Amino acid sequence: GESVGLHLPTLSVQEGDNSIINCAYSNSASDYFIWYKQESGKGPQFIIDIRSNMDKRQGQRVTVLLNKTVKHLSLQIAATQPGDSAVYFCAENTGRRALTFGSGTRLQVQP
Amino acid sequence: NAGVTQTPKFRVLKTGQSMTLLCAQDMNHEYMYWYRQDPGMGLRLIHYSVGEGTTAKGEVPDGYNVSRLKKQNFLLGLESAAPSQTSVYFCASSYSSSGLAGDRNEQFFGPGTRLTVL
Numbered sequence: 001g002e003s004v005g006l007h008l009p010t011l012s013v014q015e016g017d018n019s020i021i022n023c024a025y026s027n028s029a030s031d032y033f034i035w036y037k038q039e040s041g042k043g044p045q046f047i048i049d050i051r052s053n054m055d056k057r058q059g060q061r062v063t064v065l066l067n068k069t070v071k072h073l074s075l076q077i078a079a080t081q082p083g084d085s086a087v088y089f090c091a092e093n094t095g096r097r098a099l100t101f102g103s104g105t106r107l108q109v110q111p
Numbered sequence: 112n113a114g115v116t117q118t119p120k121f122r123v124l125k126t127g128q129s130m131t132l133l134c135a136q137d138m139n140h141e142y143m144y145w146y147r148q149d150p151g152m153g154l155r156l157i158h159y160s161v162g163e164g165t166t167a168k169g170e171v172p173d174g175y176n177v178s179r180l181k182k183q184n185f186l187l188g189l190e191s192a193a194p195s196q197t198s199v200y201f202c203a204s205s206y207s208s209s210g211l212a213g214d215r216n217e218q219f220f221g222p223g224t225r226l227t228v229l
Contacts, residue, residue, distance in 0.1 A: 008151050034217065043115075043201050043220030044154070089153055098144060098169060099218060101153035 008087060019077040021105045023090035028071060030100075032093035035064060035075045038104070039086045047075070047088075077107075084093040085109045113181060115221035117202050120129050123227045124192045132187040132224050134202030142205045144169075144218065145177060146161035148197040160185055192228045200224045 013019050025033070031052040034042035050057045050064045050073075057064050062077040073090050087106050091099040115136045124130055134143065141162050146154035146169075156169030160179040174196060176188045185204075189196060203218040 041223075043203075043222050046217050049217060098156050098159050100170075101146075101154045101155070103151075105143070 008104050008106045010108060012108045012110060013080050014110050015080060016081060017080055018027075019084070019107060019109075021075040021077075021088050021107065022111035023075075023102050023105075025073060025090065025092045025102070026070050027092060027100070028068075030048045033064070033066060033073055034091045034093075034099065035062075035073075036089045036091060036101075037084075037086045038089065040057045044089060080107075080109050082109045082111060114138065115186045115202055115204055115219050117200075117221040117224050119224060120222070121225050123229065124189075125229050126193060128187070128192050128228075129190050130192065130228075131189075132200055132202075133183075134187070134204075134221060135183055135221070136202075136204040137183065138204060138206070138219065139182070140204035140206050140219075141182075142218075143179065144203045144205075145175070145185065145187045146201045146203065147171065147196075148201060148223075149198050157187065157200075192226075194228045195227045196226065199225060201228060215221075 007079050034049045035047040037047050048059045048062050050066050055066055061078045065074045067071045087104045089104045092100045118133045145157040145161040148154050155171050157175050158166055158169050158172055158177040160166045163182040166177045178186045201223050202221040205218045
């Protein structure tokens with residue numbers, strides 16, 4: 001799988017701003033996508049999911065956008081809070097009951 | 112409900128030693144998974160199980176074995192630990208649905224086991 005070694009891409013935003021985290025996926029046959037949040041020392045936590053027959057899905061303060069043409073997924077977080085600081089992973093379901101995870105983006109929220 | 116639990120939380124092994132990591136879930140999920148996560152990287156699938164008594168290889172299965180004797184438990188074994196297996200190990204479980212394409216496959220993760228092999 002893809003790897004960025006020890007240096008995760010980092011997005012730094014001011015508290016209250018909107019955040020956009022991007023993810024490129026690899027398999028055009030993937031039919032289901034999930035965004036996970038992982039805080040330091042914890043396991044990943046589900047944020048939001050989207051099926052391939054949708055372009056957009058909204059949750060509480062979060063929106064996921066899917067562009068199948070360019071195999072791109074994004075997570076938008078509205079009014080980012082310090083508690084949103086974490087590493088965010090996108091994951092794709094390649095149809096074999098298992099997920100393939102991206103390498104993650106670290107979100108840092110400045111007070 | 113406790114969700115997904117893992118034991119132990121931490122372990123240090125010497126090269127060549129063996130150990131078993133235990134994962135338990137109380138959500139009656141059919142599917143269970145073992146992942147490893149190395150520093151600054153995403154999770155990589157080691158093995159998974161689609162039901163009691165069945166297991167399958169994931170992306171990085173070499174050096175590991177698994178067993179699913181009971182629906183609620185999924186064990187990960189290292190027969191002869193190597194320094195390359197130093198990692199954080201996560202177990203996850205998910206429910207099964209109709210089997211149609213596009214099934215929801217939200218996975219619930221345990222807190223992780225930090226393993227160091229010297």
